[in-house]
Amino acid sequence: MELNPKIPSGPIEQSWDRHRSEMKLVNPANKRKHTIIMVGSGLAGASAAASLAELGYQVLCFCYQDSPRRAHSIAAQGGINAAKNYRNDGDSVYRLFYDTVKGGDFRSREANVYRLAQLSVNIIDQCAAQGVPFAREYSGLLDNRSFGGAQVSRTFYARGQTGQQLLLGAYQALERQIHAGQVKMYPRTEMLDLVIIDHCARGIVARNLLTGKIESYVADAVVLATGGYANVFYLSTNAKNSNATAIWRAYKRGAAFANPCFTQIHPTCIPVSGHYQSKLTLMSESLRNDGRIWVPKQKDDKRPAIQILMPERDYYLERRYPSFGNLVPRDVASRAAKEVCDEGRGVGAHGLGVYLDFAEAIKASGVAVIREKYGNLFEMYERITAENPYEVPMRIYPAVHYTMGGLWVDYNLMSTITGLFVIGEANFSDHGANRLGASALMQGLADGYFILPYTLSDYLATAKLDKAPLDHPAFHESEGQVAGRVKKLLSIKGKRTADSIHQELGKLLWNNCGMVRTKRDLQHALEKIPEIREEFWRNVNVLGVDDEINQALEKAGRVADFLELAEVMCLDALERAESCGCHFREEFQTPDGEAQRDDEHFCHVSAWEYAGEQGKPVMHKELLEFEYVTPSQRSYK
Amino acid sequence: MHLTLNVWRQKNASVKGKLVRYEADDINPDMSFLEMLDVVNWQLIGKGEEPIAFEHDCREGICGSCGMMINGVAHGPRPATATCQLHMRHFKDGDTIYIEPWRSRAFPVLKDLVVDRSAFDRIIQAGGYISVSTGSAPEANSVLVTKQNSDLAMDAAACIGCGACVAACPNGSASLFTSAKISHLALLPQGQPEREGRVIKMVEAMDREGFGNCTMHRECEAVCPKAISVNFIARMNREYLRSLLKGEGLP
Numbered sequence: 001m002e003l004n005p006k007i008p009s010g011p012i013e014q015s016w017d018r019h020r021s022e023m024k025l026v027n028p029a030n031k032r033k034h035t036i037i038m039v040g041s042g043l044a045g046a047s048a049a050a051s052l053a054e055l056g057y058q059v060l061c062f063c064y065q066d067s068p069r070r071a072h073s074i075a076a077q078g079g080i081n082a083a084k085n086y087r088n089d090g091d092s093v094y095r096l097f098y099d100t101v102k103g104g105d106f107r108s109r110e111a112n113v114y115r116l117a118q119l120s121v122n123i124i125d126q127c128a129a130q131g132v133p134f135a136r137e138y139s140g141l142l143d144n145r146s147f148g149g150a151q152v153s154r155t156f157y158a159r160g161q162t163g164q165q166l167l168l169g170a171y172q173a174l175e176r177q178i179h180a181g182q183v184k185m186y187p188r189t190e191m192l193d194l195v196i197i198d199h200c201a202r203g204i205v206a207r208n209l210l211t212g213k214i215e216s217y218v219a220d221a222v223v224l225a226t227g228g229y230a231n232v233f234y235l236s237t238n239a240k241n242s243n244a245t246a247i248w249r250a251y252k253r254g255a256a257f258a259n260p261c262f263t264q265i266h267p268t269c270i271p272v273s274g275h276y277q278s279k280l281t282l283m284s285e286s287l288r289n290d291g292r293i294w295v296p297k298q299k300d301d302k303r304p305a306i307q308i309l310m311p312e313r314d315y316y317l318e319r320r321y322p323s324f325g326n327l328v329p330r331d332v333a334s335r336a337a338k339e340v341c342d343e344g345r346g347v348g349a350h351g352l353g354v355y356l357d358f359a360e361a362i363k364a365s366g367v368a369v370i371r372e373k374y375g376n377l378f379e380m381y382e383r384i385t386a387e388n389p390y391e392v393p394m395r396i397y398p399a400v401h402y403t404m405g406g407l408w409v410d411y412n413l414m415s416t417i418t419g420l421f422v423i424g425e426a427n428f429s430d431h432g433a434n435r436l437g438a439s440a441l442m443q444g445l446a447d448g449y450f451i452l453p454y455t456l457s458d459y460l461a462t463a464k465l466d467k468a469p470l471d472h473p474a475f476h477e478s479e480g481q482v483a484g485r486v487k488k489l490l491s492i493k494g495k496r497t498a499d500s501i502h503q504e505l506g507k508l509l510w511n512n513c514g515m516v517r518t519k520r521d522l523q524h525a526l527e528k529i530p531e532i533r534e535e536f537w538r539n540v541n542v543l544g545v546d547d548e549i550n551q552a553l554e555k556a557g558r559v560a561d562f563l564e565l566a567e568v569m570c571l572d573a574l575e576r577a578e579s580c581g582c583h584f585r586e587e588f589q590t591p592d593g594e595a596q597r598d599d600e601h602f603c604h605v606s607a608w609e610y611a612g613e614q615g616k617p618v619m620h621k622e623l624l625e626f627e628y629v630t631p632s633q634r635s636y637k
Numbered sequence: 638m639h640l641t642l643n644v645w646r647q648k649n650a651s652v653k654g655k656l657v658r659y660e661a662d663d664i665n666p667d668m669s670f671l672e673m674l675d676v677v678n679w680q681l682i683g684k685g686e687e688p689i690a691f692e693h694d695c696r697e698g699i700c701g702s703c704g705m706m707i708n709g710v711a712h713g714p715r716p717a718t719a720t721c722q723l724h725m726r727h728f729k730d731g732d733t734i735y736i737e738p739w740r741s742r743a744f745p746v747l748k749d750l751v752v753d754r755s756a757f758d759r760i761i762q763a764g765g766y767i768s769v770s771t772g773s774a775p776e777a778n779s780v781l782v783t784k785q786n787s788d789l790a791m792d793a794a795a796c797i798g799c800g801a802c803v804a805a806c807p808n809g810s811a812s813l814f815t816s817a818k819i820s821h822l823a824l825l826p827q828g829q830p831e832r833e834g835r836v837i838k839m840v841e842a843m844d845r846e847g848f849g850n851c852t853m854h855r856e857c858e859a860v861c862p863k864a865i866s867v868n869f870i871a872r873m874n875r876e877y878l879r880s881l882l883k884g885e886g887l888p
Contacts, residue, residue, distance in 0.1 A: 047771075050771070051770075051771040054770040054771060065694060065700075065702065066692065066702070066753070066754060066755065067754065067755065067757065067758050067798070068758075069701070069758070069798055070694055070695075070700040070701060070702050070798075071700075072694070072695060072700070074695065074699050074700050075695045075697050075699050075700065084777075084778075086778065122772075122774075124777045125774040125775065125776055125777045126769070126771060126772075126774045127777075128774065128777035128780065128827070129767065129769040129773075129774035129775065129777075129780075129827055130766070130767050130769055130774075130827070131766075131767045131790075131821065131822050131825050131827045131828050133782075133787050133788075133790040133791040133794050133821065133825070134777075134787070135787070136782055136783070136784045136787040136788075137784065138784050139781070140781030140782050140783055140784065140787075141778050141781065142777055142778055158791060158794075159791060159795075161699065161791075161795060164699055164795075164797075165791075165794060168794065171761075172761060172765055172766035172767070173766060173769075173771075175758060175761045175762045175765065175766060176762070176766045176768060178758075178762055179762040179763070185758075187755070187758075210747065239694040239695045239696070239700060240693055240694055240695075240696055241694050242694075273667045274665055274667060274668070276665060276668050276672050276675065276676055277672070278669070278671065278672050278675055278696060279696050281696075281697050282697075380697070380698065380722070383698075383715075383718060383722050383724070384669075384722070384724070386667075386724070386726060449771045449772075450771070450772075453771065497679055497682050497683075499675070499679065500679070541682055543682060543685065543686070543687045543688070544687050548648070548649050548748065549649075549690055549747060549748040549751060551688070551690055552682070552687075552688055
């Protein structure tokens, strides 16, 4: 397998513009002759499907939900970054680029990140024109706020519902194209295989979740916009049905999986309350702008927060990182929370929590201002915990939130399979070993609105594709495999629910491949995962039939894929014998406990290639070069 | 907690359904309503019975997937709360709970508590957007929006498309949903060029889908998990009238 990132040569400031003008175009009259499959309808998928349809391509768009408006991008709260420099506070494209490369702990591709920073400004223009109700100032101009990992105020937001509003903007653009007949939408349809003909991605096999029918779809290119795989941990902030199946099926057809161990643990989530917990809820990171994070100085201090006086509190982020304080990047904040809880200073019934306290902010700016900024978040918190954060400090704890890893793509967002493009969280591209807040929305929309429409056109203009018939043997073969797997899942009739096996896997991963990893733990997980997988295929109980809605069957198929993916995550974490960003290996830390990178040996992307059911995946390296931002020890002190 | 549940079970769209009684044990007050159903489903699977089908995804009250009639009230007893954000602490030990799907002609039941809400997508398709193609947008700050209008537009845009408004309405009207989108876009300068045509097309689509008319029962507002105000329905009616008076679509 060859990993050619296809980074344009020349100065980084000009590379995207030049590349854009050099790419081949498809004649307008020929565009409607091309069909593109878009799997996923979140920010990346909906924006790409709408934009490609506007250009004149025929788009088939698939999502497992009942409507594209429900994709999990909708749950993003805080905001979207853009280097507009409206605040006159020194922001620039270069600074956003710099912050993102540094925030990613020097494990991302410079050229991609620079392009992302450049395009950030167009995204805001596009979304404002669509009618996204961004927060405004009294002047009528757009408002901004600051976010973790940055010292400028460059985050645009729509209350605590930025993801919802951006997604609805893209969804509306998509619905407009559905109405125009340019996009054919397939809701409640789940991709279960990728079909490759003559070494090019030419279609998918999908299951209709209403009728159970397994059907093939053919196209000139396939785009995966299916999001991340954080649900491999069972408990995460992802939607319950978010899954890795599409990217995992593509991996098994030859797409390299890059940096699978890079999973972001978000510092501000509501702590787990019991074994029945089905998912975790994130509280926007923007809360860290006004809330102060602390734990008692004393161990096992069970007094209510209000009785613990100032001198008895440890504002540990402000103490350890005086210049960034509570706004340190997510990985740093999460690990620090784990450390204080491991010391026995955690709060709440299980001791797995830290305080996020608004008492001083409320005193300084008044309840009204705080309510205006965070009202919906406070409400959500109260609903879940039955505690009023206007009166008592919130309790928060880190939770799995986002996966920086994903299918490997080149500068054109094409995977190692010709004609298979991957956008949004599903690819590994821009965030390196750690994503900065308010960057996921930016990346999804940059990929969908502004990058893919160019690079996919270039592919279609230059690829020599024969007509692929739906009765091609490759479709038959794949349909047979998919149907066989469905039958197999229904026939096991064991004793355990897919959920209980998923919970077991999640706990194992959280303990051994979570916030802190060690060689010993990872080896332990690698021994255990095949056992759990075996247990699944021997003892899972999937009731019901395959020709109508069967949510247990859907779930079991996704868990089966997580059980394979988990192993590659642990392999990747074991192989990367350094600490970087979210990937903290206990063996590799600085004397004061910060992540210790090893640029000499690990300044690369690890891209894993499938090697058959029995074989061990093969790792390929894409070496990373830093010409513009010199790798340094990240310091937020 | 121990609860008695009466849950609507219906195999598919073409057969009749019925309420089936289940006893739910070991329910913790801190569970969400959907987590309670998860536990019930695990118990059902253990007994070899098919689990109850219900829609859910984000479980944070924003995706709009979940929704059911709980004791006859869409999303249950708490105001401005989606089913996934409703917790069992709001019920009492020993309670009997009736759980049914949304009931509306325009939302046919597909299985158990799952209904088809694709009519909402078709209302949006009729005109619930601003026709701006990618790449053609002007610099964002070149168009000013008063904070007042921006905030009001956001109040309307907060709709999650769950369908509770329709389920609660004695007429099965989608007026709250449709008016929220019409108001959101009509309040913004970007939405002006298509303002008159949009309201006509979306209201027509709503009628075409078989939703009833609004007769101001205000049940929709009472159950809306985002507390969207019926004032937007009044605004939609004004927009509709304004559009007719301006002679939209006439030569």
